[in-house]
Amino acid sequence: MKNHHLEELSESYILDKTFALATVKSYKIAFKYYIMYLKENHIEYAKTSDIIKYRENRRNLGFSSHYLYIHISALKGLYSYLKINQKHLDLPIQYAYDIMVPIKNERIKQSIVKPILTIEEARHLILHTKNTRKYIWHYRDHAIIYLMMTSGLRRIEIIHAKREDYRIVDGQCVLYINKKGRKLDEEFVKVSIGASNAINDYLNKRKDDHPYLFISHRSLSNSGYLSRTFF
Numbered sequence: 768m769k770n771h772h773l774e775e776l777s778e779s780y781i782l783d784k785t786f787a788l789a790t791v792k793s794y795k796i797a798f799k800y801y802i803m804y805l806k807e808n809h810i811e812y813a814k815t816s817d818i819i820k821y822r823e824n825r826r827n828l829g830f831s832s833h834y835l836y837i838h839i840s841a842l843k844g845l846y847s848y849l850k851i852n853q854k855h856l857d858l859p860i861q862y863a864y865d866i867m868v869p870i871k872n873e874r875i876k877q878s879i880v881k882p883i884l885t886i887e888e889a890r891h892l893i894l895h896t897k898n899t900r901k902y903i904w905h906y907r908d909h910a911i912i913y914l915m916m917t918s919g920l921r922r923i924e925i926i927h928a929k930r931e932d933y934r935i936v937d938g939q940c941v942l943y944i945n946k947k948g949r950k951l952d953e954e955f956v957k958v959s960i961g962a963s964n965a966i967n968d969y970l971n972k973r974k975d976d977h978p979y980l981f982i983s984h985r986s987l988s989n990s991g992y993l994s995r996t997f998f
Contacts, residue, residue, distance in 0.1 A: 771802050771811070773845075776858075780848045792996060797841035800825075812861040815869050818842065822870075836873040843867045889916050897965070903972045904984045910965040911981055917959040918942070926993050928980040933958070933966065942980075 777798040781791055804821050805813060813821075825835055849862040884892070893916060896909040911925055924944050932943040940958040958966070966980070975982075979992045 769806075771806050773798070773802050773805065776849060776856075777802070777845055779856075780845050783848070784844075789995065793837050794841040794844075797838040798845070801838065801842060812859065813866060815866045818866060818870055832873040839867075839870060839872045843870070843872070892916070893961070902984075903969070906965075906969040906972055907981055907984070910962070910969045913962040913965040914942075914958065917962050918956045920944075920956060922995070922998055925981065926995070926998055929978050930970070930980050931978070933980055 777795075781794060786794065801821060804824065805811075805817075808817075810817055822835060822839065825838065846862075846865050846867040849856075849858060850865040852858070853860075853862045893909075893913055896905070896912050900906050900909055914920060915925060920942070927945040928942060929945070932945065934941055934943070936955075940960075940963040941955045942958055943955045969981075977991070981993055982991070983993060983997060
């Protein structure tokens, strides 16, 4: 089965809703893998039992409860949309019934205890990423890890950091912090010697004039900086 009618219908569903960009991206991924499963198993109109088999297939492949929660949420929304618009969109009679109604979604723990690296584990991670550098993205990843380990910066602050934010002030390497797109020159963190060496090694390999401190070297995002999902 080369094409499946749900490819077009899932696009229509996303376009008809006002989802956040992150949700759109997650749902598109969910629909992609679900439709791939339907095509591989030659299923034109899925039944509730097919959804259960698909969910168990994902689970057996080792995907997390959070991953399954997003995928099931996407499918619940899609099939509800198809049922509501079955007559309006002149869809096959199979969509007059919502096959997702009997499906219960995954239970997600509201408070997850995040593991904390020991000093030895952190040291091992820094040394390992340094000693295994080969391509430019290895140098980038090592610099990011070293910087986060020694500065306490959050993901969003790393993603939005620009080259001009990385400076030397009174002989000390510092990184000014951007918050919600607004630059606050009075907020900065001191960059350790090891982290600055890692950043400089990475920047010395860059041949571009891209404004962001850390970028993708395979596919540049529309925003110009590393995406949250990629990071």
